[in-house]
Structure formats: structure tokens, C-alpha cells
Amino acid sequence: xxxxxxxxxxxxxxxxxxxxxxxxxxxxxxxxxxxxxxxxxxxxxxxxxxxxxxxxxxxxxxxxxxxxxxxxxxxxxxxxxxxxxxxxxxxxxxxxxxxxxxxxxxxxxxxxxxxxxxxxxxxxxxxxxxxxxxxxxxxxxxxxxxxxxxxxxxxxxxxxxxxxxxxxxxxxxxxxxxxxxxxxxxxxxxxxxxxxxxxxxxxxxxxxxxxxxxxxxxxxxxxxxxxxxxxxxxxxxxxxxxxxxxxxxxxxxxxxxxxxxxxxxxxxxxxxxxxxxxxxxxxxxxxxxxxxxxxxxxxxxxxxxxxxxxxxxxxxxxxxxxxxxxxxxxxxxxxxxxxxxxxxxxxxxxxxxxxxxxxxxxxxxxxxxxxxxxxxxxxxxxxxxxxxxxxxxxxxxxxxxxxxxxxxxxxxxxxxxxxxxxxxxxxxxxxxxxxxxxxxxxxxxxxxxxxxxxxxxxxxxxxxxxxxxxxxxxxxxxxxxxxxxxxxxxxxxxxxxxxxxxxxxxxxxxxxxxxxxxxxxxxxxxxxxxxxxxxxxxxxxxx
Amino acid sequence: xxxxxxxxxxxxxxxxxxxxxxxxxxxxxxxxxxxxxxxxxxxx
Numbered sequence: 001x002x003x004x005x006x007x008x009x010x011x012x013x014x015x016x017x018x019x020x021x022x023x024x025x026x027x028x029x030x031x032x033x034x035x036x037x038x039x040x041x042x043x044x045x046x047x048x049x050x051x052x053x054x055x056x057x058x059x060x061x062x063x064x065x066x067x068x069x070x071x072x073x074x075x076x077x078x079x080x081x082x083x084x085x086x087x088x089x090x091x092x093x094x095x096x097x098x099x100x101x102x103x104x105x106x107x108x109x110x111x112x113x114x115x116x117x118x119x120x121x122x123x124x125x126x127x128x129x130x131x132x133x134x135x136x137x138x139x140x141x142x143x144x145x146x147x148x149x150x151x152x153x154x155x156x157x158x159x160x161x162x163x164x165x166x167x168x169x170x171x172x173x174x175x176x177x178x179x180x181x182x183x184x185x186x187x188x189x190x191x192x193x194x195x196x197x198x199x200x201x202x203x204x205x206x207x208x209x210x211x212x213x214x215x216x217x218x219x220x221x222x223x224x225x226x227x228x229x230x231x232x233x234x235x236x237x238x239x240x241x242x243x244x245x246x247x248x249x250x251x252x253x254x255x256x257x258x259x260x261x262x263x264x265x266x267x268x269x270x271x272x273x274x275x276x277x278x279x280x281x282x283x284x285x286x287x288x289x290x291x292x293x294x295x296x297x298x299x300x301x302x303x304x305x306x307x308x309x310x311x312x313x314x315x316x317x318x319x320x321x322x323x324x325x326x327x328x329x330x331x332x333x334x335x336x337x338x339x340x341x342x343x344x345x346x347x348x349x350x351x352x353x354x355x356x357x358x359x360x361x362x363x364x365x366x367x368x369x370x371x372x373x374x375x376x377x378x379x380x381x382x383x384x385x386x387x388x389x390x391x392x393x394x395x396x397x398x399x400x401x402x403x404x405x406x407x408x409x410x411x412x413x414x415x416x417x418x419x420x421x422x423x424x425x426x427x428x429x430x431x432x433x434x435x436x437x438x439x440x441x442x443x444x445x446x447x448x449x450x451x452x453x454x455x456x457x458x459x460x461x462x463x464x465x466x467x468x469x470x471x472x473x474x475x476x477x478x479x480x481x482x483x484x485x486x487x488x489x490x491x492x493x494x495x496x497x498x499x500x501x502x503x504x505x506x507x508x509x510x511x512x513x514x515x516x517x518x519x520x521x522x523x524x525x526x527x528x529x530x531x532x533x534x535x536x537x538x539x540x541x542x543x
Numbered sequence: 544x545x546x547x548x549x550x551x552x553x554x555x556x557x558x559x560x561x562x563x564x565x566x567x568x569x570x571x572x573x574x575x576x577x578x579x580x581x582x583x584x585x586x587x
Contacts, residue, residue: 061581069550069575076574099584102577106570119567121558121576 002031003086005107006155007093007114009038009059009100012244012263013288014147015045018094019052020270020291021151024159026054034086036103039063044244048267057083059103080106091116094151096133113154125492128397129154135484141382142481143284144390148291149368153398161362161369164294165272166337173198173335174208174251174268176259177222178215183281183313184260188218190324192225194258197328199231202335206234208254210247210264213240256334257290258327265290274334278327280318282309285360285371286386293369295362296330296340298322301355303380321356325349330359342375358383365402367394376408381416384409385478388522392515393481406526414530417523423476424520427483430465430472431513437461438509441502455498482519486512551579 004025008018015037026033032054035042039058042049049056064075084107093104093114101123104116113127115134125134133150137143145153152158177191195207209219219239223232238247248267251257257268257275261283268275269290279285279299284306289297299305300321307313329349333340340361345354360371370390373383384407394402409417437458444450466487473483489508495501524531554575558568568576 059581061585064578064581067547069547069554069578072547072578073571073574076578077571080570080574097584099577099580102573102580105573106577117568117573117576119569121562121568 002029002089004031004033005036005057005083005086005088005091005109006033006053007036007091007095007100007104007107008042009036009095009097009103011041012045013266014094015041015049016263016266016270017148017288017291018151019045019049020148020266021155021157022052023157025052025155025157028157034083034088036083047245048248084108092155093130094154096130096138125488127154128489131488131492132393132397132485135488136481137287140481140484142386142389142478143287144370144386144393145287146289146291146362146369147287152368161291161293161364162269162272163364164274164292166274166294166334168253168255170253170255171202171204171206172208172250172254172256173205173331174210174254174257174259174264174273176210176257176262176264178211178218179260179262179280181281181309183307183316184262184283186260186278186280186319186322188221189225190319190322190327192222192228193324194328194331195222195235196225196227196231197324198331198335199228199234201332205255205335206236207231208236208238208250210242211239215239256331258331261288269295276327276330276334278322279306280322281313281316282306282311289360289362289369289371291362291369293362293364296334297360297362297371298327298330299358299360301358301380323353323356326353326357326359340374345375365390365404367398367400367402370402370404381413381478384413384417384526385420388519388526389481391522392518395518396511396515406522409526411530414527417527418531420476420478420523421520421527423472423479424516424523426472426476427469427479428513428516428520430468431509431516434462434465434509435506435513437465438502438506442499442506445499459498479516479519482512482515551575551582555579 006018008015022033025031034055034057035049035053036057036059039060042056042058046056064072066072066075088107088109090111091104091107091109093100093116096115101115101117104112104114114130116124118124125131129150179185198205199207211219216239219237251268251273252271254268254273257265257273259265259277261277261279265275265277269292272292275290275292275295277289277297279297285297285299289295300318302318302321305318326349330340354375359374361374362369363372387404387407390402391404394400440458441455444455469483473480486508490505493501493504495504558572558575561568
């Protein structure tokens with residue numbers, strides 16, 4: 001039996017998403033998986049983790065701590081030695097941070113996926129999907145895959161995503177109205193309204209409010225609301241008084257989960273509990289909506305959403321734009337197992353409330369799960385370009401064509417996309433120059449008298465092209481996913497000499513040019529209704 | 544803690560010198576870097 005180490009040093013939510021991606025791996029592939037995580041995050045989830053993998057291993061800094069470096073290093077070496085006794089065949093690092101890269105380097109295995117280090121202490125990113133994450137998730141605004149789909153692709157897991165079980169008989173509604181970051185947490189007053197509305201409409205429902213000990217003041221605020229006084233007997237408060245294991249047991253047969261983007265939402269999704277998340281602040285619905293076909297997310301239809309994690313915001317417009325009426329209606333519809341689509345929403349909610357929100361439902365698009373904009377309201381540039389990137393990356397990375405309609409855009413967006421075409425055109429030209437100079441180096445290999453000067457000139461030109469690619473990316477931010485991906489891929493290219501490296505780089509430049517051309521074609525297609533009527537400035541000549 | 548910090552600083556400097564001399568890092572060196580990174584995470 002092959003042995004696999006999976007490194008996930010991130011927080012609870014990431015661990016649960018990792019477990020979701022590992023579902024069935026041991027039975028399907030006859031492997032034994034050891035999940036490695038920080039003790040502070042993985043230990044509370046140990047019981048749950050062992051439903052999915054055979055073994056867990058804790059990175060425990062407290063255990064390593066000593067007064068002097070020599071003793072600490074001795075403890076580190078002992079821990080690594082204990083891991084290496086397993087004799088792993090494969091290490092998969094799903095963490096993408098510095099610490100995990102060193103740990104992955106230290107674990108012995110013939111195959112490694114994800115980030116690690118070489119003996120010169122340089123970052124090495126193994127695997128196309130890992131290179132995609134390293135270039136497109138860490139710091140890019142145009143990520144277009146759910147994190148669980150990304151993990152599944154890194155691991156090599158196939159199979160349809162789970163579907164929400166809307167037909168289950170249950171009267172339990174779990175609500176997690178808290179979040180670690182204030183920007184991700186909807187106002188308490190809005191949660192009070194949602195709970196009131198649900199209880200008023202569904203007398204039989206039992207509401208479970210869940211949270212950690214530090215959420216106690218907030219739950220007291222919710223419960224002190226006079227409008228909830230009549231329903232207190234039907235509200236179970238699981239805030240700081242239940243373990244994650246108890247929550248895990250009880251949430252499995254819930255009828256509905258509602259909450260902010262958090263670990264609990266991912267836990268609910270593990271058991272196919274119909275899920276509704278209120279996505280706020282830096283939450284990226286494309287990436288972190290709980291992995292469940294049919295899961296809903298509500299977000300503000302506003303240009304600044306999602307924002308950067310470190311961006312300060314006092315007014316929180318993305319909180320205010322989401323009405324409690326919209327969330328209550330969606331929750332109630334799930335509870336009653338009613339159809340949720342544009343018609344039903346428009347017939348039940350005033351247009352003024354719908355205009356300010358984007359309601360997404362995760363759909364299976366054949367290449368994973370992708371948010372479907374139920375109101376077709378997301379006429380913002382970033383969401384539209386994410387959908388176009390989804391088509392291109394799915395084809396390139398998976399060889400799959402997502403079941404996805406070409407997005408519809410309005411006239412204002414058409415002008416923005418015309419600008420994008422200019423950026424793509426620059427990019428295409430640069431990659432073609434790169435092909436030309438990489439080709440020159442490759443051709444020298446076959447000649448009887450190798451022209452070193454010509455090779456040096458070509459290398460110099462390729463460096464210049466690298467700089468121009470960075471400039472293009474800075475001018476046209478929306479082309480950065482392509483530039484960044486191929487920059488990372490090129491940095492990790494195999495080869496023992498300049499000719500091998502150039503041959504492999506040449507292939508990458510061809511792929512970069514092809515992807516750029518595909519993006520150009522798709523962007524041209526979506527603005528075509530407008531280019532026929534009016535001249536859209538900036539459209540580049542056909543590629 | 545300051546003694547430990549000094550020891551870590553010294554160890555990192557030695558690794559940087561080693562890299563500057565074109566030498567390769569071994570598992571013990573990687574252990575130092577792993578530990579240092581873990582300690583950094585804790586203080587963040």
C-alpha cells in the first residue's frame with residue numbers, strides 16, 4: 001500500500017476543505033494518508049479527520065520548545081525522523097507558505113507536489129496546479145476555482161462534487177453569525193432579524209446558534225433583542241460550550257446552515273447540509289463558498305467587493321447592501337424546499353433589495369463547482385473575467401470544457417474589455433518574440449559550430465521580454481494570471497543544460513501564446529454585439 | 544528568549560554564508576529554517 005503525506009498547516013476551515021478533497025481517497029486508490037497539521041488547528045478536528053484519513057500528525061511547537069537552539073533542533077530532528085519512519089511515497093503540500101515548504105523538503109519521499117525547497121534554499125513549485133495556486137491564488141484577484149476543486153486537482157482526485165440534500169427531513173437550522181475578522185461578520189442586528197423571520201414563519205424550527213467562547217458577548221446581544229423573547233425556548237446556544245466533535249455530530253442531519261464564511265460552513269457542507277453563506281469583505285465566493293452543489297452565497301453587488309484582506313474599511317458598504325429580507329427569504333425557501341431562481345426571487349422580493357445583491361449558487365460545470373449568478377446581476381468586470389479565465393484554465397489544466405455560457409456584458413463593460421484586448425495583444429506579441437528567441441537557442445544545439453554570442457544575445461532578449469511582460473501586467477492587471485502563471489512555470493522548468501531548458505521553455509511560450517489567443521478570442525466574442533454597433537476603441541488587430 | 548534569538552540569528556547568518564559560498568544546504572540546515580519559520584509564524 002502506497003503512503004501519502006498531506007501537509008496542511010493552515011487554519012480549521014482549510015483543514016476541513018482539505019478533508020473534503022480527500023474524501024474516499026484511501027478506498028479508491030488503496031493508499032494510506034497521513035494528514036500533517038499544526039496541533040492548535042488539527043487536534044480539535046482529529047476525530048473528524050480520522051473519518052477521512054488513517055493518520056494525523058501534529059506539528060507541535062510547544063513540544064519542540066526548549067531554552068536553546070540545539071535542544072529545539074534536536075526535537076525538530078526527532079519529529080522529522082518519526083515522520084520519515086513511515087517511508088512516504090508521495091508528499092502533497094497544500095499550504096503554500098514558507099514553513100510548509102521547509103517541512104515538505106524535510107520529509108523524505110520520491111515524489112513531492114506543491115511548494116518545497118531545493119538545496120540552494122530556492123522555492124520549488126511542483127505540479128501545474130500547484131503552480132497555478134502559487135501564481136494565481138496568492139495575491140491575484142482573478143482566481144476562478146473553488147479551493148476544494150483546486151485541492152482535488154493537486155491531489156489527483158476525480159469524481160462529481162457532492163450535492164446539497166434539500167429533501168432531508170429535519171427542523172434543525174444551524175446559524176454561525178460570527179467570524180474572526182470583523183470585515184467578514186454581518187451586523188448582529190441583521191442576524192436578529194433573520195432569526196426572527198425564520199422562527200415567525202417556521203414555528204417548528206429549532207435554531208442552533210454556534211460559536212466559540214469569544215463570541216459570547218455577541219450572542220448575548222442577539223438573545224437580548226426583545227423581538228426574539230418569544231422564541232428563546234427554540235434557540236439552542238452552542239457558543240463556547242460545545243466541542244467541534246459535538247458540533248460535527250449534531251450538524252450532520254441539519255436542514256439548513258446559514259452563516260458567515262467560516263469553518264462551520266465547510267463542516268456543514270461535508271455532510272451535504274443545504275448551506276447559505278453571507279459573503280462579506282475579503283471573502284471570495286469563487287474560491288471559498290462551501291463545496292456543495294446547490295450551496296448559495298449572498299454578496300453585495302458592489303465594485304469594491306471582495307476587498308483586500310488588509311484594506312481598512314469603516315463604512316462596510318458590502319454589509320449594508322445585503323438586506324436581512326433577502327437572506328431570510330433565501331433561508332426560508334431552502335427550509336421549505338422551494339425553487340430558488342430569478343423568477344421566484346423577483347416575485348417575492350422588491351427589486352430595490354435585489355439590485356444591491358449578487359446571489360450565487362454553486363453549479364457543477366463538469367470541471368468542478370462554479371458560482372452561477374442567479375440574478376445575472378454581476379455586471380462587474382472582475383466577475384466576468386473570472387468566468388472567462390475559468391474556461392481557459394479548465395481547458396489548459398484539466399483538458400475539460402466547463403458547461404458555462406459565455407458571460408453577457410453591458411456597453412460599459414464592453415469598453416473595459418476593449419482595453420483588455422489591447423493588453424492581451426501586447427502579451428501575445430511578447431510571447432511570440434519569446435518563441436523566436438528561445439527557438440534561436442534551440443536551433444544552435446544542432447549546429448556544428450555553436451554560436452555562443454548568438455545564444456547570449458537571445459538570453460539577453462528573453463530577459464528584456466520578461467521585463468516587458470511585467471510592465472504589461474502592471475498596465476493591464478487582468479492579464480496578470482497568464483503572466484504570473486507562466487513566470488512561475490518557467491522558474492520551475494526542468495533541464496540540465498541551456499538547450500534542454502530552452503526546449504522546455506519554448507513549449508511554455510507556445511502554451512502562453514495559445515492561452516493569450518484563447519482569452520483574446522473569448523473577450524472579442526463577448527464584446528462583439530457592441531463592436532458591430534459602435535466602434536469600441538482600443539480593439540487590437542486580430543491575433 | 545534573547546539568547547535563543549541570538550543563536551537563531553547566528554545560525555541564519557551561517558546558512559547565508561554557506562549559500563553565498565555556493566554550498567548546498569543539508570537537512571540540518573533545513574531544520575534550522577523550518578524551526579525559524581515556525582517561530583516566526585507564532586509571533587505573527
